[in-house]
Amino acid sequence: MQALRTAATGMSAQQLNVEVISNNIANMNTVGFKRQRAEFQDLLYQTLERAGAQSSDQGTVVPTGLQVGAGVKAGSIYRIVEQGAMTQTGNKLDMAIQGRGYLQVLLPTSEIAYTRAGNLSLNDQGQLVTSEGYQIQPSIVIPPEATDISISKSGQVQIKQAGATAPSIVGNLELATFVNEGGLEAIGDNLYLESGSSGAPNLSVPGVDGTGVLLQGYTEASNVDAVSEVTALIVAQRAYEMNSKVITAADQMLSTANQVKS
Amino acid sequence: MDNALYIGLSRQMTLQRHLDIVANNIANADTSGFKTEEPIFRTEPKSPARTADGPKPIKFVIDAGLARDFSQGALRATNSTLDLAIDGAGFFRIQTPGGERYTRDGHFRLDETGRIVTQSGQPVLDAGGAEVIIDPKKGALEIARDGSMSQGIEQVGRLGVVVFDTLSDLEKSGDNQFRNTSNQQPQPAPASLLRQGMLEASNVNPVLQVTDMMNVTRAYESLARMMESTQELSRRTVERLGRVE
Numbered sequence: 001m002q003a004l005r006t007a008a009t010g011m012s013a014q015q016l017n018v019e020v021i022s023n024n025i026a027n028m029n030t031v032g033f034k035r036q037r038a039e040f041q042d043l044l045y046q047t048l049e050r051a052g053a054q055s056s057d058q059g060t061v062v063p064t065g066l067q068v069g070a071g072v073k074a075g076s077i078y079r080i081v082e083q084g085a086m087t088q089t090g091n092k093l094d095m096a097i098q099g100r101g102y103l104q105v106l107l108p109t110s111e112i113a114y115t116r117a118g119n120l121s122l123n124d125q126g127q128l129v130t131s132e133g134y135q136i137q138p139s140i141v142i143p144p145e146a147t148d149i150s151i152s153k154s155g156q157v158q159i160k161q162a163g164a165t166a167p168s169i170v171g172n173l174e175l176a177t178f179v180n181e182g183g184l185e186a187i188g189d190n191l192y193l194e195s196g197s198s199g200a201p202n203l204s205v206p207g208v209d210g211t212g213v214l215l216q217g218y219t220e221a222s223n224v225d226a227v228s229e230v231t232a233l234i235v236a237q238r239a240y241e242m243n244s245k246v247i248t249a250a251d252q253m254l255s256t257a258n259q260v261k262s
Numbered sequence: 263m264d265n266a267l268y269i270g271l272s273r274q275m276t277l278q279r280h281l282d283i284v285a286n287n288i289a290n291a292d293t294s295g296f297k298t299e300e301p302i303f304r305t306e307p308k309s310p311a312r313t314a315d316g317p318k319p320i321k322f323v324i325d326a327g328l329a330r331d332f333s334q335g336a337l338r339a340t341n342s343t344l345d346l347a348i349d350g351a352g353f354f355r356i357q358t359p360g361g362e363r364y365t366r367d368g369h370f371r372l373d374e375t376g377r378i379v380t381q382s383g384q385p386v387l388d389a390g391g392a393e394v395i396i397d398p399k400k401g402a403l404e405i406a407r408d409g410s411m412s413q414g415i416e417q418v419g420r421l422g423v424v425v426f427d428t429l430s431d432l433e434k435s436g437d438n439q440f441r442n443t444s445n446q447q448p449q450p451a452p453a454s455l456l457r458q459g460m461l462e463a464s465n466v467n468p469v470l471q472v473t474d475m476m477n478v479t480r481a482y483e484s485l486a487r488m489m490e491s492t493q494e495l496s497r498r499t500v501e502r503l504g505r506v507e
Contacts, residue, residue, distance in 0.1 A: 001278060003285035010289030017292065037340065039369050039381055040293040042286070044436040049327070050443065064302065064327030064430045065443070068279065069286035072293055075381040075437070078371065080342045100398070179398055180372040197383075199374035202399070209399045239291050242468055246285045249479045253281065256479075256486045257274075261493070 002046075002068060003250040009071030010243035013040055016074050017236040024224045025233075032117035032190050033222035034079045035229075041075035081181045084223040086215060092149045093120045093128070096220040099212020101175030102184075104137040104201075105130055105191060112137060114176055114201070117190035119219050128157075132189055140171035153213040155206040175211045176201035265320050270489040272322040276303055277482045279325055284475050287466045295367030295438050296464035298331040298471075332429050335366075335465035337457060343403055344370040344378065347460040352423040352451035355387040356380055356439060362387070364424065364448070366462055367438035372396060378421075382437055389422040389450060405458045423456065424448035 020038045027033040049066035086096050095118035097103070102114035113134075120136060123129045128140040142149060146159035148167075155173035178184060183197030194201060207213045280301050290296040304326040307319045337347045346368030348354070353364035363384075370386055373379045378386045378394045385393040389409065396403055400413040409421035426432060431444035442448065 002282040003278075006282065006285035006289050010285070010291075013289070014292070039367075040290070041367070041381065041437045042290050042293055042296060042434065045434045047433065048325075050433070064329065065433055066301070066325055066328050067299075067434055068282045069290070069299070069434065069436075071286060072289040075369075078342075078369075078381075080340065082341050177398065179374055179376045182371050183374065197374055199376075210401050235292065238468075239288075242288050242291065242472065245472060246281075246288050246475060249475045250281060250285070252479050253278065253482045256483050260486050261490055 001250050001254060002070070003246055006069070006071040007243045007246035007250065009043065009073065010246070011240055013038075013072045013074055014236050014240040014243065016077075018233065018240070020077055021229055021233050021236060025226070025229050028222055028224045028226060028229075030117075030190065030222050031119050031219045032084065032115060033224065034081055034084075034116075035222070035224045036077050036079050038077050039075045040072050043070040043073055045069050078182045079184075079186075080223065082223045084220040086218045087221045088218055089119075090217055091119075092151075092217065093122065094118055094217055094219050095120065095151055095173075096215045096218040097175065097206075097212045098215055099210075100181070101177050101206065101211040102192065102201075104174065104176055104203075106135045106137050106139075107191075108134070111193065112201075113187065113191040113193055114184065115190050115192065116220055118214075130189075136173070138171060138174060140173070142170060151214055151216040153207060153215070155214055173206065173214065174203045175206045175214075176203055177209075177211050178202070266492045267489055269320060269322055270485045270492070272306075272324065274482060274485050276301070276323050276325050277478050277485070281475065281478045283328070284471055284478065287471050288468070288475075290464055291466045291468055291471075293367075293438065293464050294369055294461045295335070295365060296466065297335075297366075298464075298466050300329045300331070300474075301325050302327045302329050330429070330432075331465060333465055335462045337460045338463050339460050341459045342369075343459065344372065345459055345461050346370065346405060346421070347457045347462040348423060349455040349457055350451075350453060351425050352454035353425070353440065353448070355391070355422045355424055355448075357385045357387055357393065358439070360435075361441075363435060363439040363441055364426075364432065365437075365439045368456075369461055372398070380437075387422050389420045391422065394419050394421065405456055407455045407457075409454070409456050421456070423451040423454045425451045425454070 017038045020036050024035045045067040047067050105113045105115055107113050120128050126142045128136045140157050145161050147162055148160040150158050157171045158167040158169050160167050179199035183195055184192035185195040186192055204211050283299055283301050287298050303323050305321040306324040307321050356363045370378050376395050388394050404412050411418050426448055432440040433443045435441040
């Protein structure tokens, strides 16, 4: 009976939906996190009678075909790259990206990863690093004698040194943008890798060519909305239950058939 | 006598198909742009097995077709730039290797070359039937109610939305897409309203589907009972007639 398998596809799709929602809720307070959504598509249809097929020699045609669908599958799990709220931290090394773009991070494997989590720190050599200690690219070194750091909207990093009246520039941050941001591959730790569907990174000065600007002293909060996630969870759970009801119904019909006395 | 059994069987077969279709509706209760389906049954008159004393013709049941409910599904906000919902009649045009397909699932994205594509990577067509290429550097993409797309003050094209005179000529081909099975040409939609940042939810009504399902299982059971008693009747007949007085 097709209904059993169809309902099973429905149950596994809703299970995936719950997994995506629970990951969103778990990351409600993760800096720079972008919420995800599962989108579904219907599976193939078995066409038993084609619409428009001839039903007699007189040229009459079947007005409506007869198709039975095989269920549902996960079409894609996509990231909604909506801007998260800006949270003021007052930390000189925190920066939020307002608009499009990602900071570049040098991984220990010497690959470049991309992130929107701008909660940065300094390592023992004075280099600007992420919370995992991975270097930000282009590398920026803050000398130990610096008394103040300021990061401009366009990514220019300036320091003030004791005794000097004018600030000095120690480097410029760049932002990478992608044609299809949703296609970036998430690798955890708030990091993303370039993928075949994201396109090649486009480096530019913040604020130029449609990229966002940097805000010092802020971090970008996760864009997960608790209320809509909880409602989505309720919908998913009920849909799961309904699919299991179909399995019960199909099972009941099969058992009726089995109990027919000969 | 056998007629009753065969009639019961014909109904049981259609009931199984009915459950398959209900199962597919329920499985797709959360699929964007999905349209509910319902089987149509009709009577199939046939002459009975024995006509000596001229009984009325008997009527079998047969599945005649499928009704598709093309009514509007609820719109839900996703706030994603390339999520589009059609408010009113109309379909988006999709280019696939098997020819043009139509969909109401407006969950699109850009691919690595900047084309607007569906979830499965097939290009979405504009009003003229060409692929749409967006350069994200030009700024945020705004899609107006009539499908015209702009980035900043620059107009960058217009998405194609088409309507069909006879919706029953459309056939589902999976992946939320419809296939045109007739020669009729789709016409540009005169008054379709596109909503950016929204998706059209499936129009499956869960309450109706669950009641349908209950009806199906109960009908199946009562048929089984009917067939059982018919068989019991013929068994007893054979017993009585065979008894030697």
